[in-house]
Amino acid sequence: MTARPHRRGWARLTARGWGLVAAAVVVFVLTQVLRRQELAYLACFLIAVPVFSLAWVALRRLAVTVRRRFDPESGVVDQRISVALYLQNWGRVRTPAGVWTEHAASPLRPSRPAPLPVLPGYASATLDEPGLNVLRYDLDTRVRGAHRIGPFEVTLSDPFGCAVRRAELGGSDVVLVTPTVYELARIDLRLSSGDGAEQVSRRLVGAGEQDVIARKYLPGDSMRRVHWPATAKHGELMVRQDDQRNDQDAVIVLDPASFAVPGAAQVTAGAGRRARRALIDDSFEWAVSTAASIALHLMNEGFGVRMIGAAARTGVATGASDVAEVQTAPFGAQRVVQDLAWAEPGTAEDPIAFRIAVEEAALTSPDAPPVFAVVSGASGAAARIRDLATMSSHAVAFVVGEQRDPAVAAELRGSGWTVVEAGPYERLTALWKALGDARGLG
CATH class of the missing domain: 3.40.50.410 (von Willebrand factor, type A domain)
Known part of the structure; x- marks a missing residue:
């Protein structure tokens, strides 16, 4: 699906950012106690870094769209379902460093956080559309149900690592995890x-054996339904398809x-x-x-x-x-x-x-x-x-x-x-x- 415009979360300071703020407060106090003017310059620098970091992540906009594909489109409980995410950067500047993950409705687990690759900026004069960058991960399929997957979430960080902001890109899709089916004996x-x-x-x-129609074997057919006379006649594996008269x-x-x-x-x-x-x-x-x-x-x-x-x-x-x-x-x-x-x-x-x-x-x-x-x-x-x-x-x-x-x-x-x-x-x-x-x- 084509992603919606991204939703911008609130920027917040990391532990490093709060540490710089605390250090700036301490240095300001020392400036008054020790009467050293140069400490005031240091304090201003310490407080300026987290402020810059907050502004950097708060104002940075991602012009990225996300499309999602499941392979296979639905699966059985505990079957491997691969999710392919197709990212395109429509902005003129490349994307910043960040960490991505995919949300999943409970009781499924979200994907593991992973580094977001840098997507080059889009120059419309040279390309009809931005290049595709594909991310893949395996879906959690422990639980049967119609599960909502998405949105795609990116956690942005500034170059100093003092502030982060989470941005949700795109919408969500539903994947079906069907119940386990057991092969039952005839009764x-x-x-x-x-x-x-x-x-x-x-x-x-x-129907009776006289009404049997033979067809080619398909993956998933029970070997008990193999029609050996038809197999010998056609030279390939054939199975019974009973006439439902x-x-x-x-x-x-x-x-x-x-x-x-x-x-x-x-x-x-x-x-x-x-x-x-x-x-x-x-x-x-x-x-x-x-x-x-x-x-x-x-x-x-x-x-x-x-x-x-x-x-x-x-x-x-x-x-x-x-x-x-x-x-x-x-x-x-x-x-x-x-x-x-x-x-x-x-x-x-x-x-x-x-x-x-x-x-x-x-x-x-x-x-x-x-x-x-x-x-x-x-x-x-x-x-x-x-x-x-x-x-x-x-x-x-x-x-x-x-x-x-x-x-x-x-x-x-x-x-x-x-x-x-x-x-x-x-x-x-x-x-x-x-x-x-x-x-x-x-």
Whole structure:
């Protein structure tokens, strides 16, 4: 992006500058005590240096613009994202010495301070635009979310090192750090037949082998999907792309409202505020990662996925009229993980939207849709999703929390849900495999 005009901060003295001021005061006192006129000249010199330094940094203007690029534009938690800063000096004089850093919204850490290279002055008669100077650093990607990066900050100093001033250059950009996605094993579920009167076992593989379409292998494809006959025929690695003739949709419900901090405070009574905040964050991050992993797994197996409860880009939860769109592989996977990057605990989603998503999935599918829900183990969390089990061919609820209210799981089981209880540090792959070993029977 093109930078805004820089914002000028207040100039201030450094420790060296204050030391010169203190020395000037002492020398002035000695002038009166010792009656030595030459000491007055020294005192004037000592006080003149910090005054000059303050004026130098306060009046110095930086005509520098900053553009920012991320590589890649978004990434997964703990993935390396490189930031390139393109600086151009539009002023006629070269830039002074300084130290630069990039701000980052909490909880990310700003970049480490580094010396600002000297940018030569711009002579418009010789160049159409100033030359580019590129600065690079790696972004902190420990935390999932939509993080605001910037502005670019320069700390200017005078030649004597007696005064400094901070100047913010340019605006900010948002980078998405998407949740961690785990590769899940195939499992059997009991899905109802088209009329809903009978339960039949169906494996989550999309269509049959006779309906397989082979395509070229792409980075990130699972080796389990390699189609060996097509690979031998074409002489290059080919993978299965199942025909979605059944048009089966699945619904994934993430309920951020159940992960609100007040609920966590009730479950974790006696814990400090910071400990409760850390606990609820870990539980919610596990929930987001679980929702993303299940969504991508179902898409890869030929399902259309309706994700509800993830879109919080505007800070306002979706309403009942905002029906979750059907996402399919390969492009829907990126949309889902990007939406989940914006998810925040405590966002109040209308429970009616959950029901509408399941009803819409039933209208566009020959079978009653499977529903996967991820909720907190806090008291009262079951009420918002309880009735969805009667609308689903197979309803699986992940109840997440370090200290879970037993009534939540009991209420969901009594309503027809298959319940998987999990702590925020348990392995999703192991829980998913256990679910498959049980053949999805509630």
